[in-house]
Amino acid sequence: MSDNNNNAEKRRSNKKKGTKKKKLSFFRLFIIITLLCAFIGTGIVGGMVYAVIKSSPEVDFSQMGTLLNENSFILDDNGELVEKVKSDSLRTIVKYDKIPENVINAFLAIEDRSFFDHRGINPKRIVGAFVENVKAGAAVQGGSTITQQLVKNLYLTNEKSLERKIKEAYYSITMENELTKEQILEAYLNTAYLGGGAKGVQGASYFYFSKDVSELDLAEAALIAGITKNPSKYSPLKTLKKEDVDPKKHLVLDDSDQLYTIVYDDRYRPRQELVLSIMKSEGMITQEEYDKAINEDMADHLKPGKSSTFGISSYFTDKVKYDVIEALQEQLNVSPQDASDMLYNKGLRIHTTLDVNMQKIVEAEYKKSANFPSLISRKNSAGDILAKNNSVLLYKKGNLINSAKELIIPKSDYTYDSNGNLVLNKNKRFNFYTSKKDGQVVDIIVKLKDAYVENGNKEYLILKGGNLNIPSEYKSFDSNNNLVINKSFFSSYGDFAKKDGNGNLLVSKKYYYLSDNGAIQPQSAMVIIDPRTGHIKALVGGRDIKGQKLYNRALNPRPPGSAIKPIGVYTPAIDNGWTAATIVDDIPRYEPSGKMWPKNWYKDRFKGLSTIRQALQLSMNVVAVKVGEQVGVNTSIDYLKKMGISTIVEKGRYNDMNLAAVALGGMTKGISPLELTAAYGSLANEGVYIEPVSFTKVTDKDGNIIIENTPTKNRVVSPQVAFVMTDMLKSVVSGGTATRAKFEPSNSKIPVAGKTGTTSDNYDAWFAGYTPYYVGAVWIGNDIQMKLNQGSSVSTQLWQNVMSKIHKNLPDKNFKKPDGIVAVAVDRVSGKLPTQLSYRDPKLGEKSVIYEYFISGTQPTEYDEVHVELEVDTSTNKLAGPNCPPTLIEKRVFRKRPIPYMPEANNGIVPTDYIYEAPTEACDVHVVPENNNSIFDNLIFPLTGDDDNNNNDDSEVTLPDGVTVSE
Structure with missing residues (x-):
């Protein structure tokens, strides 16, 4: 039996050797053939x-x-060293x-x-x-x-x-x-x-x-x-x-x-x-x-x-590095690793668009706490900040963490069930989320809520909460959606928590996370671009600029509010035949459901007949929506894309294919300060959008060009449309919602054109504006949903603080007016050519007639029909009738809407211009009585005889002209 086994083993061994020999023989043959070919080609290869x-x-x-x-070097727009990339x-x-x-x-x-x-x-x-x-x-x-x-x-x-x-x-x-x-x-x-x-x-x-x-x-x-x-x-x-x-x-x-x-x-x-x-x-x-x-x-x-x-020295150079690596990959067709290697190891010279002086001005203003608003917060008795629904939005750090850095779970936030399992109550210090795979829950994520501390300036710093580290197999929900932690967990993880003398659970630091360094609130970002080149001249992505800045808010989209109106509604409108003098009635508008929407920011007031210029100047929401409705959402989206807005959500349950998004800025994601700045830059650049760039070229250490970074550009609108829009936006600064932005009272030496933007509950405050030199946008808001105590006025003021210093030594310069623009006198109430009645407007008088800019061919040709002259009875202020005493009759000029407005159909709401509306009712005091009226009660009858029983057949009665008496 043993011999048989030995023979079998030998056979198996010989079989293996045979197989190996065959493989080696084949490989030797392959090598021989390869070497023969090599010898033949030796001369060629040599x-x-x-x-x-x-x-x-x-x-x-x-x-x-x-x-x-x-190392590579990042250079500013003058070729001076900004940062050694290392x-x-x-x-x-x-x-x-x-x-x-x-x-x-x-x-x-x-x-x-x-x-x-x-x-x-x-x-x-x-x-x-x-x-x-x-x-x-x-x-x-x-x-x-x-x-x-x-x-x-x-x-x-x-x-x-x-x-x-x-x-x-x-x-x-x-x-x-x-x-x-x-x-x-x-x-x-x-x-x-x-x-x-x-x-x-x-x-x-x-x-x-x-x-x-x-x-x-x-x-x-x-x-x-x-x-x-x-x-x-x-x-x-x-x-x-x-x-x-x-x-x-x-x-x-x-x-x-x-x-x-x-x-x-x-x-x-x-x-x-x-x-x-x-x-x-x-x-x-x-x-x-x-x-x-x-x-x-x-x-x-x-x-x-x-x-x-x-290494990161600033938000700007951080973006430059990212942009250079992207460009190296695209233009040289190299991998991300090779592109990164070139940046960090090949001695590149990166010529950027940065103006160091501008950057210093921006950063200096961002260090001043006085430039930023306070937060509006409600707190409970423990000092925790409350959300709208009275749940805790931010915990005071001392209420979450003790001096030993243990997480405090109050005894009111947990219980033990009948099986001895720990139950964490919902809606307390943790948020519970389910993680699903193929529709099945695979884990429950237990995330600690954020906390806050206050610095010496009474500013809030938000500390981000992380996950509670408990393996998935120990977690479940009870019937009330509270989190249940199985008691077996504590057998394996005995150091998870302990109780203090008050019955609170104290969780060890190794099982939870709360950031040590807080992000100051409110936050802000600002971008400045040369609109003629697309060069980013300065960029700041946040306040309290220290260390590594991974969260660049200049690149992060936020809802723009009314700052979207010029680019989402009015530019498309002007480009499609509307004019700055086109009239829209600022009166209640209703959705198909019957709901009145939108509301104006000036609460429930409506201003009535308004030009597009006035609507933009005063940021009228109703007019913006009405214009957007006529222009069309799809058209608005097309223009936004042409202006470089890349964060439009077109599909899904929550999207931007609606008037709230394109006309009022209530977008799903929003627009980043960088993209909003570039979009406004297309108006500042006579209608041409230029993609913003952070560097112009990359060379090797010997000056040989590796990348020439020429930005892409496209025409959005004609120079004429851009000029009309610019002049309208100039009105916003001269006498509208953004007067804080102007450099001097007349807003004429170096004029500013721009628009404010504020979102619901003052969560976001914007100003985007430009001069004949530069375009810039400022955003102020919070990393969480907390109200600012001021709206867009604070962002407008910050913009002015920065830009006025940047323009301080620049010569006076105005916006260029292209050919094809005409100035025509118009009636600002009707938007048409004025008549003599226009100069007698009941509110504005002769100021009702203004000069307005038009693109040639779009100026009005019809005359004002809104102003009418009527005779009224001054005692009733109604239309005078034939019986009104001449001494009470007066000729007055009124406004007569093309489409009558009926307060009774709008819950009694009247626009502020309704008091100038032409009366439609006649005087009801001085009237001629009809035949069947008791006219005889007012007549005097001179009768003969002594008493009522006398015969009156021969009596004479004097009647008013035209009045007869019949049997």
Whole structure:
């Protein structure tokens, strides 16, 4: 039996050997054929190699150290340095003798085990990698040495071509001849891209573990070395938007940012294990060291560095970096990693549009608390801020967290059910959300509500609350939608909470998150653009400008309120035949449902017959909606898109395909300050929209142009339409809702044109305006729904504070009036040519006649018919009749609406101009009585005889003319 087993084993062994021999024979045949072809083509290839080497620029490898520090530079519009693009925490050069042996060995193990034996290239490894890749049918192993990788990182691109590979081999051999192995390895370990913007092992050490490279242990060194193959895939950190975080799937490592959360990503694990395995097999580490490292829980090691993003000096340069990386990808067709590498490692010179003096002016004004409104808040007795429905909107921090940084859950906020499970009551300190997959609830998210503190200026700082860390299997809802935490949770997590002497639960810091650094409220953003070029001259994305500014409010859409009216309603109207003198009646308007909508901001008042200019000047909501209704929502949307508005929601349950959005600014998402500024810029630029840009060109260190950033442009309206709109917007500043914006009383030396905007409950306050020089927009509001104690007047004043300083030394200049514009005298009540009655308007008198600008061909040709002259009885103020005494009759001028207005059909509401309406009723005091009236009661009869019984046949009666008496 034993012999049979041995024979069977031999057969199996021989079968395996046979299979292996067949494979090897096939591979040998393949190699022989390949070598024969290679010999045949040697002459051709040799000539090509010689030509490439001959044409390759000479490289002084002794100067490689300076190249390692070749950061890019951001320059202002005068070519002066704004920022050196670098971040020491992400790329710090470290000397070879300061790099731990385990770090060096980890990289050698995974990248180039024969590094100290080859002379730049390793033919054996290239063939070996080729064989392994053929066997696997995919690229599973690289053939490049560390020297080749360094050459590619510093001197070449990632272009996949034979020419580049020849240069790579040539430079690698040359480098090996000129530098020591230690110099090459030092340079490589300081330049390798290791994810998250980290350049080199020192940067990676800070990025992943918040420590110096000299402090890395074996497991950490192996993890970092394993990242090199694919940093985006093998990084142990993943950055997600907060709404994409699933507590069941994701282990949160850092939730301190306002928008993003860093979570643990275990895809690095196979690479780390491979590194450790090779190190062990190569004798670099012992079995004991291997066992210890392989069993380390790396989630406990990972501590994302607080300076883990690229260095940021301001909101403007932050946007520049983003825009440059985008442009490099698009124009050079490179990957995001390569584009980022070019920005941070290739010594680029980025010529921006920034005017440093303007930026300083804006930032100086943003440091002044007096420039910003206060908040209107209602508080409960504990000091917590209440929402409209009286629920807690913001907790006072001291009511949430004690001095030991434990989260306080009052005994009134929780109970225990009959099974001993902890029940957290709804609508208290946590919000409960369900996470679903395929329609099924997979987890319950328990999010701590936000808190606030006050600074020395009595300003609110909002502290963002994060998730309560409880595994999904322990959470459920009871019948009242309160959260139930199964009692078994506390057996596994005994340190979760404890009770204080008052019965309150105190939750350990490790199980909840509340940000340490608050965002000051209210917040604000401002953008200034040169409308003729699209160049962004200054940009601020928030107040309290410190550190990393990940939340740039200048790029964040907010509802624009009435600031949308010029671009969403009136520009399309003027471009489609309406005029500044077109009359619209500001009276109640009703929805098909019968609801009166909209209301004017001046409460329930209506002003009556108004020109488009007046409607814009006084920001009339009803007129804007009526005009938008006639223009059409789709047309409004088309114009907004032409002006660069990209945040329009056209589909879904909540969308912007309605008058509330395009006429009143109640948009689903809103418009960012940057896009609103550029949109107004199209009017300032004679009707041409230019896409805003933050930089003009990118060059290499020698001045060779890499990117020429020419902004896109398109004509939205004619210069004539833009001029009429500009003149109307100038009226808003001269005598409308934005008088605070003008630089001097006449608003004529350097005129300002613009529009205010305020959303419901003063949540958002806007002013967007322009001069013949620049266009700018200011937004003020809160990161949560809290009222401002002032509306658009405060944003208008901030705009003026900034722009008046920017224009201080500029010469007087007016808006350019194009050909094709005519000024015509019109009646402002009818919008038509004036008559003699126009000068006798009952309210305005001769001021009813004004000169208005028109695009040639759109000026009125008909005469005013609104003003009428009627005779009235001054004692009744009604139409005079034939019997009214002449002494009481007076001729007066009235207004007669083209479409009569009936207060009784509008719940008695009358517009303010109704008192000037022509009377329609005749005097009812001085009237001629009809025949059947008791006229004889007022007559005197001179009768003969002494008593009533006398015969009256011969009596004479004197009657008024035309009155007869019959039997």
